[in-house]
Amino acid sequence: MKRAWLILMAGVGGALLAYAGLYYAGTAGCRGMAQSKSPELAWLKDEFHLGNDEFARISKLHESYVAACAERCRRVDMKNMELKQLLASTNAVTPEIAKALAETAQLQAECQKEMLQHFYEVSQTMAPEQGKRYLAWVQERTLSADTHATMQH
Amino acid sequence: MTLRRRRENVKGFTRPGAYYECGVRPREICMNGNKQTDNDAALSAVLRDWRVSTALPPRFQEQVWQRIARREPLPTVTPWAMLLNWIEQAMARPALATTYVTVLLLVGLIGGYRQAQSVKTRTAGELSLRYVQMVDPYQGPRH
Numbered sequence: 468m469k470r471a472w473l474i475l476m477a478g479v480g481g482a483l484l485a486y487a488g489l490y491y492a493g494t495a496g497c498r499g500m501a502q503s504k505s506p507e508l509a510w511l512k513d514e515f516h517l518g519n520d521e522f523a524r525i526s527k528l529h530e531s532y533v534a535a536c537a538e539r540c541r542r543v544d545m546k547n548m549e550l551k552q553l554l555a556s557t558n559a560v561t562p563e564i565a566k567a568l569a570e571t572a573q574l575q576a577e578c579q580k581e582m583l584q585h586f587y588e589v590s591q592t593m594a595p596e597q598g599k600r601y602l603a604w605v606q607e608r609t610l611s612a613d614t615h616a617t618m619q620h
Numbered sequence: 621m622t623l624r625r626r627r628e629n630v631k632g633f634t635r636p637g638a639y640y641e642c643g644v645r646p647r648e649i650c651m652n653g654n655k656q657t658d659n660d661a662a663l664s665a666v667l668r669d670w671r672v673s674t675a676l677p678p679r680f681q682e683q684v685w686q687r688i689a690r691r692e693p694l695p696t697v698t699p700w701a702m703l704l705n706w707i708e709q710a711m712a713r714p715a716l717a718t719t720y721v722t723v724l725l726l727v728g729l730i731g732g733y734r735q736a737q738s739v740k741t742r743t744a745g746e747l748s749l750r751y752v753q754m755v756d757p758y759q760g761p762r763h
Contacts, residue, residue, distance in 0.1 A: 471711035478724040485728030493736025497743040507754055510747035540757055578757050609756040
């Protein structure tokens with residue numbers, strides 16, 4: 468009976484070890500990405516097979532874009548607040564309200580233009596095939612998506 | 621010799637220590653062939669003459685079997701004991717034991733691989749969404 472139990476335990480132990488080993492090896496990349504400084508960019512590097520030089524350039528572009536985007540977001544917030552105050556002070560579309568609406572729309576258009584520009588710059592930094600794939604992927608999820616009905620800033 | 625006496629004699633031979641009544645110890649019986657032969661002859665003669673004239677009570681045989689059944693219940697075999705026995709027999713066969721270990725190893729490997737793939741897919745989905753939210757000011761809280 469002892470031999471039978473040994474074989475049973477060996478089977479179960481072997482299965483557990485095989486499971487843990489393959490799981491650990493298979494998720495090593497995920498853990499590496501999650502523990503990196505910027506997991507999103509680490510994912511981009513992995514997904515679009517970026518080399519270290521490409522990744523360094525894209526990281527720089529990304530940092531620059533995010534900083535400028537934050538500034539534009541601040542300006543959009545200020546313009547929205549100004550528009551809200553104007554709307555609260557009157558019951559008609561005054562020239563000030565029309566001007567504020569135009570400026571808000573202009574800021575939003577500028578945001579979209581800068582975003583698109585960033586996508587092109589990033590795609591051009593990648594290998595041609597990967598750049599093309601990145602552009603299609605990111606445009607599908609941003610400019611082409613229905614998420615632009617409301618701004619989330 | 622009456623039937624009663626005959627029975628007593630027979631009983632006397634079947635009782636432990638019955639040979640002592642003849643003044644002979646068991647060791648001596650084994651070593652003394654004459655006395656043993658005499659006793660065997662006497663016993664055989666008694667057994668030959670022994671006749672049972674009393675009729676058996678009704679359903680005697682059935683009652684005997686019932687009493688035996690009551691005295692000696694069948695050993696109960698639990699499912700656990702049956703399982704252990706089956707495992708022992710199965711693992712005693714090298715081909716079956718090898719197959720068992722191999723199948724479990726494969727199950728472990730496939731399970732680990734599939735679970736890792738699932739985690740990878742989920743992580744990639746989450747990180748790609750976070751990237752989109754970072755670059756698109758129209759999606760989700762950011763900056």
